[in-house]
Every structure is written in C-alpha cells, then in structure tokens.
Amino acid sequence: MAFLVLPLLGLLVRAPWSELWPQLTQPQVGQALRLSLVSATLATLVSLVLGVPIAWVLARSTLRGRSVLRALVTVPLVLPPVVGGVALFLVLGRQGILGRWLYETFDYTIPFTTTAVVIAETFVAMPFLVISVEGALRAADARFEDAAATLGADRWTTFRRVTLPLVAPGVAAGAVLCWARALGEFGATITFAGNFPGTTQTMPLAVYLALQSNPEGAIVLSLVLLAVSLATLLLLRDRWLGRSGVPT
Amino acid sequence: MAFLVLPLLGLLVRAPWSELWPQLTQPQVGQALRLSLVSATLATLVSLVLGVPIAWVLARSTLRGRSVLRALVTVPLVLPPVVGGVALFLVLGRQGILGRWLYETFDYTIPFTTTAVVIAETFVAMPFLVISVEGALRAADARFEDAAATLGADRWTTFRRVTLPLVAPGVAAGAVLCWARALGEFGATITFAGNFPGTTQTMPLAVYLALQSNPEGAIVLSLVLLAVSLATLLLLRDRWLGRSGVPT
Amino acid sequence: GGSASPDAAGTSSSSGSGGELTGTLTVFAAASLTDVFTGLGDQLMAENPDLDITFNFAGSSALATQITQGAPADVFASANQTQMGVVTGAGLAEGDPTVFTENVLEIAVPPDNPADVTGLSDFADADLTLAVCAPDVPCGAAAEQVFEAAGITAQPDTLEEDVRAALTKVELGEVDAALVYASDVQAAGDQVEGIGFPEAEDAVNEYPICTLAGSQNPGAARAFLDLVESEAGQRALTDAGFRSPTS
Amino acid sequence: MSLRAHVVVRRGALLVDVDLAVADGEVLAVLGPNGAGKSTVLRVLAGLLVPDGGRVAVGDDVWDDGDRHLPAHRRPLGMVFQDHLLFPHLSTTDNVAFGLRTRGVRRAEARSTAEGWLRRVGLEGFGDRRPTQLSGGQAQRAALARALVGEPRLLLLDEPLSALDARTRLTVRAELRRHLAEFAGCAVLVSHDPVDAMALADRVLVVEDGRVVQEGTPAEVARMPRTDYVARLVGLSLLPGVGRGRSVELDGGGAVAVAEEAQGPVFVAVRPGTVSLYLSRPDGSPRNVWPATLVAATPHGSTVRCDLDGEVPLTADVTATAFAELGLQPGARVWASVKASEVAVYPR
Amino acid sequence: MSLRAHVVVRRGALLVDVDLAVADGEVLAVLGPNGAGKSTVLRVLAGLLVPDGGRVAVGDDVWDDGDRHLPAHRRPLGMVFQDHLLFPHLSTTDNVAFGLRTRGVRRAEARSTAEGWLRRVGLEGFGDRRPTQLSGGQAQRAALARALVGEPRLLLLDEPLSALDARTRLTVRAELRRHLAEFAGCAVLVSHDPVDAMALADRVLVVEDGRVVQEGTPAEVARMPRTDYVARLVGLSLLPGVGRGRSVELDGGGAVAVAEEAQGPVFVAVRPGTVSLYLSRPDGSPRNVWPATLVAATPHGSTVRCDLDGEVPLTADVTATAFAELGLQPGARVWASVKASEVAVYPR
Numbered sequence A, B: 001m002a003f004l005v006l007p008l009l010g011l012l013v014r015a016p017w018s019e020l021w022p023q024l025t026q027p028q029v030g031q032a033l034r035l036s037l038v039s040a041t042l043a044t045l046v047s048l049v050l051g052v053p054i055a056w057v058l059a060r061s062t063l064r065g066r067s068v069l070r071a072l073v074t075v076p077l078v079l080p081p082v083v084g085g086v087a088l089f090l091v092l093g094r095q096g097i098l099g100r101w102l103y104e105t106f107d108y109t110i111p112f113t114t115t116a117v118v119i120a121e122t123f124v125a126m127p128f129l130v131i132s133v134e135g136a137l138r139a140a141d142a143r144f145e146d147a148a149a150t151l152g153a154d155r156w157t158t159f160r161r162v163t164l165p166l167v168a169p170g171v172a173a174g175a176v177l178c179w180a181r182a183l184g185e186f187g188a189t190i191t192f193a194g195n196f197p198g199t200t201q202t203m204p205l206a207v208y209l210a211l212q213s214n215p216e217g218a219i220v221l222s223l224v225l226l227a228v229s230l231a232t233l234l235l236l237r238d239r240w241l242g243r244s245g246v247p248t
Numbered sequence C: 001g002g003s004a005s006p007d008a009a010g011t012s013s014s015s016g017s018g019g020e021l022t023g024t025l026t027v028f029a030a031a032s033l034t035d036v037f038t039g040l041g042d043q044l045m046a047e048n049p050d051l052d053i054t055f056n057f058a059g060s061s062a063l064a065t066q067i068t069q070g071a072p073a074d075v076f077a078s079a080n081q082t083q084m085g086v087v088t089g090a091g092l093a094e095g096d097p098t099v100f101t102e103n104v105l106e107i108a109v110p111p112d113n114p115a116d117v118t119g120l121s122d123f124a125d126a127d128l129t130l131a132v133c134a135p136d137v138p139c140g141a142a143a144e145q146v147f148e149a150a151g152i153t154a155q156p157d158t159l160e161e162d163v164r165a166a167l168t169k170v171e172l173g174e175v176d177a178a179l180v181y182a183s184d185v186q187a188a189g190d191q192v193e194g195i196g197f198p199e200a201e202d203a204v205n206e207y208p209i210c211t212l213a214g215s216q217n218p219g220a221a222r223a224f225l226d227l228v229e230s231e232a233g234q235r236a237l238t239d240a241g242f243r244s245p246t247s
Numbered sequence D, E: 001m002s003l004r005a006h007v008v009v010r011r012g013a014l015l016v017d018v019d020l021a022v023a024d025g026e027v028l029a030v031l032g033p034n035g036a037g038k039s040t041v042l043r044v045l046a047g048l049l050v051p052d053g054g055r056v057a058v059g060d061d062v063w064d065d066g067d068r069h070l071p072a073h074r075r076p077l078g079m080v081f082q083d084h085l086l087f088p089h090l091s092t093t094d095n096v097a098f099g100l101r102t103r104g105v106r107r108a109e110a111r112s113t114a115e116g117w118l119r120r121v122g123l124e125g126f127g128d129r130r131p132t133q134l135s136g137g138q139a140q141r142a143a144l145a146r147a148l149v150g151e152p153r154l155l156l157l158d159e160p161l162s163a164l165d166a167r168t169r170l171t172v173r174a175e176l177r178r179h180l181a182e183f184a185g186c187a188v189l190v191s192h193d194p195v196d197a198m199a200l201a202d203r204v205l206v207v208e209d210g211r212v213v214q215e216g217t218p219a220e221v222a223r224m225p226r227t228d229y230v231a232r233l234v235g236l237s238l239l240p241g242v243g244r245g246r247s248v249e250l251d252g253g254g255a256v257a258v259a260e261e262a263q264g265p266v267f268v269a270v271r272p273g274t275v276s277l278y279l280s281r282p283d284g285s286p287r288n289v290w291p292a293t294l295v296a297a298t299p300h301g302s303t304v305r306c307d308l309d310g311e312v313p314l315t316a317d318v319t320a321t322a323f324a325e326l327g328l329q330p331g332a333r334v335w336a337s338v339k340a341s342e343v344a345v346y347p348r
C-alpha cells in the first residue's frame, strides 16, 4: 500500500502549487486535457468494439490457436511503446502496408492526426480490455447461453442480448482499465501521431515536454491529469466492478 | 484481430534479419536480456507479496475506503512513467522522504542499482496483478472460507491454506500480465535507475539507446524481447488461466 | 592533453608520476553521444587497464534530474546549456563547464528527396508533411531561432520530443523533411539525406561538459574531459557529424 | 452443557427473531420454506454472521451477547453444508484432517485420526482421492467426518441431504442418523424436507418469515400442524375455526362436525385419505358434506391426489380405480365428505 | 410427428448409448442416478452437444445424423432447466417473450403473447418483476412459460422440480402435469425422483451408466424393477435368481419359495411391508425364513424401515410399536420371514 501511496504523496508534497494556476490557465493545457479525454474515450470505445469479440473468442470458442491468440493480445504490453509506434507506421503510415493504399486511393494519411492518436492509444490499451473481459466471460455462467440457444437465438443474438448484459460489470471494469491506460499513453502516440498542440498533443506529451524545460510545471501537469482520472474512477462505483464475494 | 497482428507482421517483414546475429552476439545484449528477465521476475515476486493482500482487501473486506484504494491502485497506470520515476526519487532518492533516512542511517542509496530497477518495475506493473487477483477473488466461492472458519482456521490460515490455492489460476494470470508489463518497462526505469549496462540497463533501455544510432538494430532487439516473452507466455498453458467456461 | 600513449601507460609503474588511472569512472552523457563516447571510453580503458568506465546515456534532462537527486556521477556531458544550467545552478559542477563540441541544424529528407525540398523556405509550405522539434527541447529552440532569422513562418505537422523521433519519421518516409542536427543525419547513414542551409549558423547548439563536485575519481574524470577535448576526441566527434567549437 | 440461543438479525427485508435451546445429545431440526431464515440462524450460531441482538451460549460459555462476539474459528463446532464444500485442492484425508491441523495437531497424527474417521463413515481407501472424484454421497460423508473430527460441542447441518439424489439420500440419511445418535454434543439440522426431520430429529422447530411458528416432537408436529405450510408438508388440510361444541365454524366460512367437544379458537386437520368424493350429494352417515370443484389431480402411487376448491378447501386421496370410474377431470363439480370421527381438532 | 433418437456420445470416462422414441402428446421420463448421462442425452436432443454417433429425428425432419447437425437455435424446441436459468437482466415478461423475439415477432406482439402465457401459468401481474424477485416456484413456472411460448414440437425438462422446496414442489408438479397434458408435442423429462416420473410421465426410461436398463410404464417399472437402483427407488428389495419350479435359487445364495411356477433366470421382488421380523425362528405357515443382522433402522412416518444384512439382504418396514416391543438395536440378530404369496417373480 505505502508503496503505491508514498510516491504519490511525494509528488503532492513537492509539487510547486504556486505553479498550478498559471499552468492551468495556459490555453495549451486546456487543449491537451480535452484532447486526452476525448481520445482516451474514443480509444476505449474502439477497444470495446474490437476487443469484446476477441475476448469472447478467447473465453468461449474451442479454436486450437487460442493460447497463441492470447499471447498475441499481450504483445502490446511487452513491446516498448516507441517500437509499437514504429510498427503502426509500418502498417498505417504513408509508406505502410495499408497506409500507402489509403494515401494513393483517397489521398488520406493517418499519421499526425487525432485519428492517429486514437489508433495508437487503442493499440496499447486494448489488451487490458480484452484480458478483463475474458476473465468476466469465464466467470459468467455459460448455461444462460444454452438457454438462449434453446429459445432460438443464434450465437450473435445470444452474445448481444444475453452474454453482454450478463458480463456488463466485467466489461465496465475492463473499460476503466483501458481508459486509464489510454489516458497515460505516451510512447506510441508521440511516435505514430506526433505532437502538435490541438490535434495530437495529449497531456502525457505535454508533461513530457514540460519536463524538458520546466520540471516543476510538469509535475503539476501530471497531478492535474491524475486528479481528473481519479475523479472519473471514483465516480464509477463499486458495483461496476461486479458482484461482491464478501462472505457475510 | 488484424489490428493487433498486422503491426507485428509489419515489424517482422521490415526487420533487417541480417542484423540479428551480430546484435545477439554483443555481450551487452545478453547482459541486458538477462537483467530484464531477472528484474521482471523479481518485480513479479515483489508484486505477488505486496499485491495479493491488497487484492484481498479490495475483494473481501468491507472497509469504507475500498473504492478510493482501488482508484489509487490504478494511479501508476495513468501517471506517465517518467513522472512515476520522478515520484520514486521524491520518496526513495537520496534526498527523498525515506531515502534520506536510509542514506544517513545505513549509508545506502537505492537509485542506480538493480534494486532500483526492480522497484521501478514493481511500481508500474503491480496494479495489473492487483486488478487481476481481485477479479479472481471475487469470482471464487467465498463459502469455502466459511467452511474453513468453522474448522477453526483464522483469517490468515484460511487465506493461506484455502483461498490462495483456490484462486491460484487467477493469481497466475495476474502474474503473467505483471511480468509482461515489467519486462517492457522503460520510462520509470531510465529515470529512477539510470541506464548502466550490467546493473540497470534492461532490454527496453538497450532498445532506446540502439534507436539513437542504429534504428534497425533496435527493431531487431525489440523483436528478440518479444520472442522471449511470447515463448514464456505460450509455455504457460491455457489451464493456468482458470477453468474454461466453454459450453460443451 | 594528459593522456599517455598506450605503450607508456603499459610500462610505467602504477604509482608513477605518469598517472596511470585506477578505479571506476561514471560518465553521464546525452544519448546522442553514445557511439563517440563509448569509443573514447574504450580507448581510455585500454590505456589504463585498471580503470573501469561506466556510461549512463539518457536524455539530458533525465540526467540532470538524476544528478540533482544525488546520482554517483563523475562527468556530465549535456546536449545543451539549459540542462547543464540545472546542474551548475544546484552547485554540483566542479569549476565552469566547457563547450567541447557543437552541432548545427540540417534538413533531413528521405533518400532521393521525393518532395524536392531545397532549403529552409520549404518549411513554410503547408502541403508538405514536416517535422521540427518542440520548442521545449534544444533542437526546437534552435529551429525557432533559424525560422525567425530567416523570416519564415514554419508549417510543421508535428513538434517532436527529440531529434531521434523526428529522424525516425524521415527514415520511414512518413515526413517529407525534418529539421535535425547534422550529427544525427550522419548517424542515420544512407537512410536519410542531409541538406545544409546558411541560416543554421544563427542557432548553433553547444555541448557543455564538466566534472562533478561529488566525484570519487576526479583524476580520471579530468583525464576523460581532456581526452574529449584532445585532438583524437575532436576527430571522433567530427567523424560523427559534430563540429569543433568555433570560439 | 447445552445450546441456548436467541438470534435477532436483519437480512435484507427479513427480520429474523428466533429462540432455541438444544440439550446435549439432542438433535433439533429447523424446518421452513425457502427464505425463511434457517441458514441465517445457522450462520449466526456458527459465528459466521454477527447478530444484531440476542444471545448465543453453549453451556457456560457465551459466544454472542451484545458487545461480545466469538469469531467462528474460535468456536468448538462442526458444520456440514448443502454442497459439502470439501476443499477441491486437498485430498479427502487432508480435508478431514484440516480442522485438526488448524488446532495445531501434527500432520502425521492428524492424518491418522482423519483416516480413522473416514473408516467410521465408510470411506476407507478413499482418503487419497480429490473431492471431485467422490460421488455426491461419498462427499457428503466426508464432509460429515470433517465436521466431527474435531469433537465439536455443537454440530450444525445445513440441508446436508438436499443435494443428493433420491437413492443416495436414503443411504446417507440412515448413516447420518447413526452418527447423530452417537454424537454427544448438541446438533441443529436445517432442512426443508419433513422426512429428514422425522427421521433424524428429536425435536422440530418450524420457522416461517424469520419467526418460530411451531415447536414440538416430530410426531406432534406431524399430527397437529399449526400453519398451512406445515400442514401441506405432512399432507394434511388445515382449517382454522372456532369451536362451538360438536361443530367448528371455519374462519373461511362453512362448518365442520367433529367427534369431540371443542370450544374457542381451534384448528381442524383433515387427512386426504379420509375424504371421499361423490358426483351427487350423498345421503349417509357422514355429517360433513361440501360441494367443491376439482382443481388438480396428481397420481401418487396407486392413489390420485385431488385438490379441491370451494367453501372448504380440501385435498382428497382417492384410488386410481375410483378416480377413473368417476370420470373426473379438472374443473368437475363434486361433493366431498368426511366422517366427523376422522377429523382432528386441537386448540389454536 | 414424433421423436426418434439414438444418441451415442462420449463424456469423459462415460460412453452414453441410448435409444428412445416419444410419440406426439406423450411424456417420457428419463430416470437414473447422478452421472448416468441423463442431462447429456437431453443436451444432444436440444442440439447443445454434437453427438459422436446415432441419429435424432422429429417427424420427418432429421436433426442429427452423422454429418448433419442442426444447431440448437434452429430446432423448434423448448427447454426447462433445473435452476430455471431465467435471464437475470430481463423482466419476467421479456424472458418469456425472448423466444418470440428471436423468431422475429414484433416487440408489442411478443410481449402480449408472453403475458397471455404468464396468465396461463398463474403469474398474472408478475410480468414486470426481475427473476430475482420471484420465488423458486414462480421462477420455475415462468421458465415453463418461456419454453412453451414458441409452441415447440419437442419439450425438454431437465429436473425442473429438484431445486424447489418440498411444498413448492407439490404445487408446481401438479401444475406441470396439467400443462404437459395439454401439450401436443413430444416431451422428455429428466429426473431422479420416481414420484416425478410416476406423476408426470406416460412412459419411463431408466438409464444407468449411459445405458438403458429398463423401459416401461411407470406402473410396470414400479412393480417389476430390473435393477437394484430402480428397486430401491420404488422401495422394493430385488433378488436375482434362477427359477426351479416353486422355488428360486438366489444368485447371492439361499432360496425363496414362490407362489407361481418359475423357470430360468428371474427377479424376485419383496415389498418391505410384507417382511416380518422375529427374535427367534418362527414356526408358521410362511416358508421363507432367513436369519439376518439389523444394519440400520430409520423411522418413516409410523413405521420403522429396517435394513437387514445376511444371506438374503432385505429391507423390512415394521410398525414403530412392534419395533419398540422387539427392543431392536443396530447389530441385533433377527429372523426375517415373507409369505410366498407376497413375493413377486418375473423373468430377467
């Protein structure tokens, strides 16, 4: 416990609170905060759309390659985020496998746009969602799905109308983790999306740059980021994290 | 799926495989790989010792402040790792809250040692373990704990001899996540532990340095890191991840 | 230049006035110096078999933070005056830092220069995809200076957190041009092409070096500083695309 | 030594307030419908749930009393759960030895004592199996051994038979009876099967909605049920009314002729086998004749159980032959009759 | 239209190989001990489990046959599960409407049909409740409505009553009987309670260890059990032997005198109520007299059920009074006797 709280306390004690107001009123900070929140939320939504089905496959299907798939899902956890950013370039960059086609056909490039921020954050944060939702699906009672099948529901209907509502708390917990990780994403974002105020400069990027020139200001900025995310997490109440196993 | 696999493929295709052998035979690479594996494993062990009790408190106790505690646990997820490194300095550095006392009493400083690597990795990776184990504890049947209590087992005996063996698969899954994250840790490590070959230069740091002068080599290095961690993950079979919910 | 020739070092006695160096030396240096300093360190260790040099390469600001937090460093080589200022401001430098090398900006373009970038004025072209460093980091501050001097309103698409990140994007062909240091263009080999421009002289980046007050091995620290400033050291730096201090 | 408990505890919308006492060597069955609070009472006795009030004492030792609460693991008790709850990660022997180990007995000694108990419950040779490798009946026997091995002063059994199939239940019930007869401490058995209570208990406590509604020996409860729930369980129709000499005016309307004098509030209990059905009003000696509608008919061995609705709601058992001859269908209008001498009357 | 199925499927160590046929309007009960494979057969019929062999066909439609497997959601069937498995996130009405909605019925129409069904099962006014707010009996009724609402051709019931308490079970069993009588399709009911089978089924299939061991009407099975399991269920002692005229030589040793001629392999069934116990060898008309040891005694209403061990293992029911007068204790040596005319004999 102390191990987690003390560093935070250290930051709080040492933070130059006099810097707080001037920092907060900088237009760039507001912009970065807004962009961070918007892109982390979008990344979470994308992760939900893509990640929940993957989790379903991991938890419910009898595919041979499931453990390979599960290992692949954890790749973005181990890959240094900067390398992750390079990998994204290799696929979606102007010269990338898909990116070139996009560029030549629609004259559209992904890097250096807010879209790129969302993609980078999704790449890094989605595994958290997948792993949490898989856990929730494993814990859920699969017999409800049998019951739905005997009532004429195909796999997709069953998933949408029975499984998903049943594991909603687990999905919510996964989404929280995913959102938190997306909010803190730095390496892949700066590599793949670059850093431009208003379009791609999220809070962690602003913090990192501030560290170069104004370390005290950087600490204040990261505390602001923390405060916002903690406030959000606290608003999601206990019950979102699933039924309690408290033995009373 | 494609979203996760394509970038990896991109890396594999573009990687300059001719670089592989020369890179691998550099003594520094072997050193960094060994240090990475050792410190990630130690960080996982420390996380188990500290994190499992926290998870138990989150899942089983009826403390008022549980949602605050849970939010605090997710702090290191949101904090940019570099700021996490600074925070560790503020506590454990020679000028830090505890570090000064350590230094003055035992003439011992933590930063820039392998211990510092383990601490930085633990700080960043432990939340993964805590959140996974909490999930496993919530899913476990608390009635076994009642049964143990009626057999004369106090809370600690029950935890050690009943609860822990029951949630072993969940703990294993959490440990895998934790280990993977510790293996990929960069920002907090380079800040708090420095980048000394042999003592604190882990693979992600070696990748960072290689990026400065030899980007292709850096990609090869990170693929080596990936391969090692994927191999480890694949060795941990499906059953480690808990009983299956497959409805057949 | 106090460095002895390898032969002399090999034959003189350890307590001799020739000053064979012993113990460990810890050098904190900016990441862009990795190759040059590693080479120089190997040379000094070859001359002094009992000397053990360890390097800590990282971003200058991380190094400055570590030094102010009591890191056991003997030498600090910063990629800019600002971070050196953090260390001297904390009273941790031994004597005044000296500038041992300089770096000037160059335009980096992908091989064959697909966008036909010719000079600094192309950075005002909004149609090109362009990378410059963020003003918070030295190469960004320098970029601002040259644009001001040239009277150009730059239209970058991204403000990179360091030169390396900008260069990566050029290497991958994802930007048409980036404003980076000449040494980085050199290090990237044939992955990028460099284009020099006259306004670069308005924003020369200076690399200061100093020994640190808390050094446990001041003799070796001094010797390393001397080696860097020696002819051999300067040659190694020039080969890597840096240039000798003009003043 | 004996158990005296007054348990007051709120559980969601339900307020449980139950008084009970069990002498040494006595077995008390707590009977009641789902959600009546039976398990709640047992959890309080076990110390797994802190009551909101009341008092729990065994002999001279007070386990719960206002400010005092002895935690479960400090109480000398054994508990058997519905789903046996054997620890899945331990062998059967280690499961049984668990309670001894927590009390500091050495491993070898604990295991040999455990093996002795396994022999007593007929599980010799099963000690090395995991609980998942035991059948339901074997697992429940092992759970009993686990609860008894510590020589508890209080034995608590929460529906120990209800997860077993009908055949295994017969066997395990017989064995449980033998072990309970040998057991020197107090035993409390929760069940919602009256057969368990009849077979195993010396005394029965019927709990409904958190309150005790009846208490007595199994035979008393079976003969003179005091609530509809108990009446249905033991297969009687219960009719509350007010005695007026040889007749009882029912609260729901109508009257019943009875053989003995009755005065004041009474219950009338009618055994289904004593009810006869006719298609037209019979002329005969039985003085109790009521019109009724057949609501449902269920074959039951060689008889058919007929649920009747009307002024006097009754259940009748008629032979399958008679049922077929009458050509009855649900919805049919019939006449039901009972001899006054077959009707039991007892004060409310 | 009718169900004809031959189900072959391996489940862990168990090989299930069961043949069954159910006519329209008929109810088949599948009876068997825990782990016999009953649920497995039902899951194959439902299409939830792909069999390893055999064939499932309803009327002219083949549902399973080697290469062909119709998935569960394409089969016109309804299924009721032991734990009702109502979807906890939907209201009762929406649960019942679920099957209609998946078949493309519009929301308003599906809900109104569902409400009609809720009325039929006696749940009018409960439509807006969540399943957790229903009692066990109500939930099981809603599950029945949910299974019936799609007018299935095949109705499958997997121990629909076993999670209910004794009293609720009586009520729900009676209702279920009414609905099954009205149901026009084929119904298969899995149970391990013989009372369910007797009350609800037209025909009984007894499965043990994955095989059919007996088949017949409930009365036939109850009268002439063919395995020990069935015999215990219906409360008979079963003794296999070889007929030699008026005597049967038992396979376990000893002989039984019988009233009718018997030749070849036969079963002898003895009803516990017909067995008398004596402390010394009786001299009388019964020709069947065996020495035995009392193993266990369980009160059972007004009688005591005595398990006897000896050359001829038997169960005897004696009145509580007689039991007390004989002063019997487990371990006592007794003589058991049965009249030859009370013994049933039928070919193996």
Ligand SMILES: Nc1ncnc2c1ncn2[C@@H]1O[C@H](COP(=O)(O)OP(=O)(O)OP(=O)(O)O)[C@@H](O)[C@H]1O
Residues within 6 Å of the ligand: A248, D011, D012, D014, D032, D033, D034, D035, D036, D037, D038, D039, D040, D041, D192
């Ligand atoms: N943890 C809990 N928190 C709040 N209410 C509970 C809890 N557990 C049970 N209840 C409620 O308390 C009441 C009594 O439950 P209890 O388990 O004691 O009943 P029971 O008589 O044992 O029933 P059953 O025969 O179903 O086991 C029920 O209404 C139940 O919903």
Ligand SMILES: Nc1ncnc2c1ncn2[C@@H]1O[C@H](COP(=O)(O)OP(=O)(O)OP(=O)(O)O)[C@@H](O)[C@H]1O
Residues within 6 Å of the ligand: B248, E011, E012, E014, E032, E033, E034, E035, E036, E037, E038, E039, E040, E041, E192
């Ligand atoms: N998913 C499964 N995988 C492997 N074996 C299984 C599975 N489910 C059940 N079995 C095994 O198949 C056998 C038959 O199980 P089944 O559930 O069909 O029995 P049952 O007759 O319904 O028993 P019960 O009365 O306990 O419900 C059992 O031995 C069981 O352990």
Ligand SMILES: [Mg+2]
Residues within 6 Å of the ligand: D038, D039, D040, D158
């Ligand atoms: Mg209960």
Ligand SMILES: [Mg+2]
Residues within 6 Å of the ligand: E038, E039, E040
């Ligand atoms: Mg079953």
